[in-house]
Amino acid sequence: MKKILSLIAASIILFSCGGDDDPVTTHEMGSWELDSFILTNVPADYAQFNEGRVFLVNQISFGGIVFESYEITFNSNFTFERSIGVPGPDLRDNGTWELDGDNLILMAEDEDFEEEYNVEQNENNQLWWSVESQFSLLKDAIADTITQEYVDTLTDQEFADLFDAVSVDLVYAFERQ
Numbered sequence: 180m181k182k183i184l185s186l187i188a189a190s191i192i193l194f195s196c197g198g199d200d201d202p203v204t205t206h207e208m209g210s211w212e213l214d215s216f217i218l219t220n221v222p223a224d225y226a227q228f229n230e231g232r233v234f235l236v237n238q239i240s241f242g243g244i245v246f247e248s249y250e251i252t253f254n255s256n257f258t259f260e261r262s263i264g265v266p267g268p269d270l271r272d273n274g275t276w277e278l279d280g281d282n283l284i285l286m287a288e289d290e291d292f293e294e295e296y297n298v299e300q301n302e303n304n305q306l307w308w309s310v311e312s313q314f315s316l317l318k319d320a321i322a323d324t325i326t327q328e329y330v331d332t333l334t335d336q337e338f339a340d341l342f343d344a345v346s347v348d349l350v351y352a353f354e355r356q
Contacts, residue, residue, distance in 0.1 A: 207278060211306055211353035213249035219299075219309065220348040227319040229347070239349075250356070259285060283308050296351070304355040312349040315342040 216234040236246050248264035253276055263270040274287040278298070285294040296308035317325070321341055330338060 207253045207283075207301070207306065208255050210250065210252040210356040212356050213246070213351055214354045215352045217307075217350040217352055218314065218347050219350055221316070222345055222347075224318050224320075225316045225343075225345050228322045229314075229316055233352075249351075251353075261285075261287075297348075299350055306353040306355075307350050308353075309348040309350040312347055313344050314347050314349075315339075316345045316347075317342055 213236050215236065216239055218229050218232045218234075221230045236249060239245070244265050246263055246265060248262070248269075250263075251259055251261045253259050257275050257277060258273060259276045260273045261271065272287045272289060274285060274290075276286070277284045281298045283296045283298050285296075287294075294310075296310050298307070299309050300307035325341070333341075
């Protein structure tokens with residue numbers, strides 16, 4: 180089962196919108212390093228094997244790009260600096276941020292869109308934010324009965340056809356640096 184589950188590919192769809200400025204809180208400020216990703220709000224037919232499932236940073240592909248690391252620093256003047264380690268040169272950007280209730284909004288200087296995340300947990304040395312995403316998942320009924328012997332008989336296309344595109348929340352779990 181672990182081999183089957185490790186073959187699941189993921190892609191992310193970011194949704195954006197604006198909001199009003201809220202006063203800065205001291206907890207968000209500082210440097211954060213992405214520790215892992217967690218799947219939440221998984222539909223019931225897929226939840227048994229996927230709700231709360233944890234992925235290491237390098238286990239998820241975003242449009243064919245795998246993160247090797249992800250670091251972000253929130254400054255008290257509402258600016259941020261971000262570095263995302265990927266194969267090849269790291270991706271670096273900066274911009275402004277705001278916290279509107281539970282919504283964290285990042286506006287990179289060189290981009291025409293905002294990234295909006297829902298702050299899920301914000302205490303001690305952890306910061307979790309989430310975004311609605313699409314994942315390819317097996318229904319519980321299939322995952323519960325499928326065997327590796329059966330999978331080995333399938334073509335790549337037949338194997339891919341076992342999965343459904345499912346809307347879930349992808350939590351980014353950060354630790355303070």
